[in-house]
Amino acid sequence: MDVKYLLSVDEMPKKWYNILPDLPEPLPPPLNPATKEPIKPSDLEPIFPKELIKQEVSDKRYIDIPDDVIEAYLRLGRPTPLYRARRLEEYLNTPAKIFYKREDVSFSGSHKPNTAVAQAYYNKREGVETLVTETGAGQWGTALSLACAMFDLKCKVFMVRVSYNQKPYRRIIMQLYGAEVYPSPSDKTEFGKKLLEENPEHPGSLGIAISEAIETVVKDEKAKYSLGSVLNHVLLHQTIIGQELLLQLEKADVKPDVMIGCVGGGSNFAGFSYPLLGKVLRKEEENIRFVAVEPKACPTLTKGEYRYDFGDTAGLTPLIKMYTLGHDFVPSPIHAGGLRYHGDAPSLCLLYDKGYIEARAYDQVATFEAGALFAKTEGIVPAPESNHAIKAAIDEALEAKKKGEERVIVFNLSGHGLLDLKGYMDFLEGKLQPT
């Protein structure tokens, strides 16, 4: 009956894994854009709580998960199951074994609450009253709204206006959790007002929404800003996925040959893979491939340059060394909205540069075909982002079949696609744009 591998409440890991001390060389520091000097952690205090800044630069390999965050994880459906994709294997007629970690089971439908609840907890503990963020299609906004509801914080979300109008369902979930959701540009900030004066129908962008969120935080002493990917502390919190996975692989009595995840900013890929990748870096494991999958429409690792760039479109953040397509790069509007980021997390970029991680990019239509096959065989409708990982897993299984190998393939199912049915509708009607 090797179909699923569960952990009990007591077996849930109590520590996050921090990859920074195990990196083959130190991470290039974030720079002040004006002076080109490394920024001081204290420069970040107006927008982030102290504990998260400490985690951002920590050299401790393991960091204890606070009890309140453990409780939140348990309520959110952790530990999440590891499944064997038996029916997909049968369909592909492959000797490969395919496993997937189910981050689709959280209330908001993705891995994002893993960091949202941790961030809400530390902010609450330091006396913050309001968390402010931006959201595109709404996955991050939903996760943070949920976390704020769990830790009694106010939540303000600047949602890109086109998404606010076209994708009402996630907005409604955020509002049910008690968040205030503003279409961005909004009349809540000076920057937003200025843009609305120029064009009352302004469609907005993620860069504008970030600017509005930061302006709101800087003007309100009791408010802080919160980010859903890219930063070291976000990746750290996501390692609960990979920490659980290590125990589940033991229960399944398998050693992965290849680990696969989709990459937007890198948080689910890192959270899923870093605990095992850390073992490779410490030479406790070998012969494991790590594959990061991105859309052809936003090929950050496969086509970007490794250099310093701004983290946001507007150029407000420190300069970060990463693979980047340029902070003004505008990807075509593919349905995998969570993968439309011009850069990637710095640690992931360093490990890719040093050859510890491989990358590949897929066309949107191919990823939806993979997602539809997964729905039919495994019964789960995956998020369009997760379809990228599924497509790579299928390709690996087919290659294993050609070579007659019993390859062990493990991928992260970062979320479900039940609020992304417009993309699947376009797919079924043959209207998806190839990239």
Ligand SMILES: *Cc1c(COP(=O)(O)O)cnc(C)c1O
């Ligand atoms: C946000 C999101 C992603 C991409 O973000 P990462 O930080 O790269 O993980 C991937 N999958 C889902 C379901 C998402 O919501």
